Amino acid sequence: MNSYITEKPSGAKNIATGLNGKFSQSDKEHFNTRIGEEVILWDYLKTDKVIADIGNAITIKDPDLYDRISHYVLLHGEDLQGMFKNDKYLYMSCFIRDVAAFRNEFELEEALKPLFNHGKGEASEFVISFPESEIIEGQQ
Template sequence: MNESEKKRFNDRVCVGQVRISADVYITSGMSESAAEVEIKVPNEDYQKELELYERICDFALLHGEDLQGLFQTRSYYYMSCFIRNTDAFKQVFGEYDALKPLFNHAKGDAAEFLISFPERSNYEAQEPVKDAFLKLIKNHVKTLDEITWHSFENRALTGETEGGGIDLITKESFDFEDERDKITTLSREDFVQYTLSSAFEVDYYTTPLFKGAEAIGEIDGFRVFYNSRGFYFYWNEDTEFLLESWLTYPSYPYGWLS
């Protein structure tokens, strides 16, 4: 990890929880999880679990690559890093009973190990922030003139999308093409609520969002913005909590990829 990634890791991970996946190749360029374990340290009295957890953290900081958010559960967003030196990981952790499933799954040699930590965040405060954000943008979206709204509608119906994927909560597959008519079947207020998304993002992701944006309100001292390229957003620079609502969903907003 570089220094920025190490700082993010040290500042944001939830102490005492880690998930580790042993990934194996299913094709020459694609891998999937063959086995997964979760280590939890309920409190400081669990010395054995604490020692293992701390060793995993140290190993991740030393050998982890490509720290990024890859998945979420109903409770947490996770930061994950890849351990590509699988032999070193086995040498250090091969004798721990709690990690034996990672090495004894009989599905082939590990291509990599994925170590994932839940981010530290104030989940209790998310819903009030989301409610306040929705109230602001629902009031604002009603004021957009018809020409502007029709341009977003056209973008939603014809613009480029990511294609599809797997819902991280339900695990069901979806196709963004099936979402294109939402802008025509929902009211404006319902549409911005439908397209609401949340994540934890660093400043290099959020900086481009401010180009062409105007503040339309604030929540607890952090501003809510409307960007004429076709989206609303709120970013708390202290917690790195980001809310977005795309007015061109499921297509990328104008200039999103430039």
């Protein structure tokens, strides 16, 4: 089960917007602290609700696909922030708002097909989450 982290709104969105969606140098440095074991991809559906509906969530552990996704995120990710944790990891997440470009880059990847073909609706953006640190037993 995931626990969502409550924090003050990130200033990263304003920075990323000013850089046309590219990470700032400090975001890149922060991004490079990730643990390279897995990545979780989510698609937020187009909806008129305040809370986003998730179409699907996929965990990728394949090293080659992980590297491709990491490279893509470094070039196109926005609004890097801590969003949630589970029993094992604290995750940092970012948004990919150019849905068409992301889909074009990755839709032929077999492991990602459930992200694009779940039949729940059209994605408004993708959220990509990387483990940033491990949760040590007794740590909160």
